[in-house]
Amino acid sequence: MPAQLELIRGRVLAPDPDKRRIAAWPDALIRIDPRGRITELCAAPADCELPETWPGAVILPGFVDCHLHYPQTRIIGSASGPLLPWLQRSVFPEEARFAEREYASVVAEEFCDAMIAQGTTSAGVFSSSHPLAAQVLLETLDRRGLRAVTGVTLMDRSAPDSCTLAADPAIAALAELHERWHGHDEDRLRIAVIPRFGISCTPELLRRAAEFADQHGLIVHTHISENHDELEVTAELFPESRDYLGVYDDHGLASARTILAHAVHLSDDEWARVVGSDLAVAHCPDSNFFLGSGCMPLRTALERGVRIGLGSDVGAGRTFSMRRVAASAYDASLVREAMVEPEQLLWLATRGGARVLGPATRLGCIAPGFDADLVAVDVPGHVRELGETIDALLFRHDAGPVRATLVRGRVL
Ligand SMILES: [Zn+2]
Known part of the structure; x- marks a missing residue:
């Protein structure tokens, strides 16, 4: 050390x-x-x-990366989008490899190297659905001295069997990781509850994830409203819910401890509820450009008072550099609405992210x-x-x- x-x-x-x-x-x-x-x-x-x-x-x-995927480190730049085909063609075959300790361990080192090289000190990290990979990631983050909020990624449908885990073993793995790591080294490492998104999770898994998060006061980190096809499939899978945010609301996953990645296509009504319940948003503009998802209305969201941080969303995002992500946020704000000042973007990449991931009194x-x-x-x-x-x-x-x-x- x-x-x-x-x-x-x-x-x-x-x-x-x-x-x-x-x-x-x-x-x-x-x-x-x-x-x-x-x-x-x-x-x-x-x-x-x-x-x-x-x-x-x-x-x-230090830069705060509010949203990225460790098992996608080696598929950065895989040009097979948009979102849903990209998940099937590029992401799931790669994430399946994280069942093996050796592979998970080598990539965990590469992942930490890349964050440190770009000045990122704290991150909200998705792992794969394999409990072993999350364990390896936490051991590596610990040894490398980084700060993170992470855990096993919950998914029990809409992906190959090699990438899914049923609710019982998934919640058991989450409990084990929580017991071992949550609050480690004065809160340098913390565990979050991470349902990938509605499409990947049965209602039962969503409900049990919410129960676990409530019981232990944990951050809930998920994706929302990134791409139009994703919106359609989500609406078909959850016909009872009034809209995409309603899916998380109905299963107890929408609170001031929730981080929503993307939020590109939220309705006015959904934005009002995001503000009302103080949900946080991870804005991932570089990823949104690469997958052709669209541009989040950053300026309006800031004016409404939404708590926002920036996310690289590696590997849909093409860089670990939060400076480049901030540059993409600048471009996206101009495309969608009007300019957000560079000073505000640098603030979002540092202090803004700290207010999303926490602890806000110390970072x-x-x-x-x-x-x-x-x-x-x-x-x-x-x-x-x-x-x-x-x-x-x-x-x-x-x-x-x-x-x-x-x-x-x-x-x-
Ligand atoms: Zn993501």
Whole structure:
């Protein structure tokens, strides 16, 4: 385990805890206690002798990827969409391989490497339906020092037998993972209840998933309203429910602990209920472009007060980089409605995600009391002013690699 840094000096971009704003500190000191918590952020004194920790880089909170799939790491870029045929042609054959420990283990390392390389410190991760793969993933995330909310992916229909698991063994596996991992290392690893989506789950499995989540106060993470064919099939499978969100509502899965990925085609009425019940949304614009799903109305959703984070949705998303995802969010907002400011997008990729995945009191800000989950990113030397720095971070894909990724002050 690398040594923990106690004092960092550099250019800092510090998101506001509540408003979608970012404060620039041209030359700052960040002090970190032995537990990896920030105790002070202040301007470096004129006679400061500590050299810049990463010269030429800006320091910001680690990126939060609210939605991605570990067993899809090796099928990124499989151009076999749209959604439903892509699942059958590319996803299920690959996810079936995660029944084997050896394969799950090799890919888990690749998955962690990729997140660390892009400055992601915390993620909401789908595994496969195989309990063993979730176990291997959690062991690997633990060893690599990353933060995650994950679990076994629940699916008991509409996929090959090699990818499904019946309700009894699935809930038993969930209970075992919960017992072993939930809250591990001061909440660095947590277990979520993850029904893939309505199409993949029988009503019985949905109900039992909800019971388990309620019993233990767990995050529920699922997909919603990504693609028109998916909407049609869902309506056929759940004729009693008033709409797609109604499917989750009717089975007890829609609450302030719920994260909905995509939400591209929600009706006005569904959006009103998302706001009313404080459901969170993981916006996955790069994936939505690649599968031709459409563009979520981000600007309107933000104006309505929806709690939103960004998700790469690897492997429908083509990158682990949350900076690229934010760039896609910018494009999608222009296509669908009107521009969302880059400053707001960078806030969503850091603090916004922390408010979705949690714990919100400890992540996504650079301020006393917050964990020192940080990323240092190079920016071109001539870029100084806040607006142009954010533009460079998000939109200049050929410049500015990640220099260092830290969780609780330790470089990963
Ligand atoms: Zn997904």
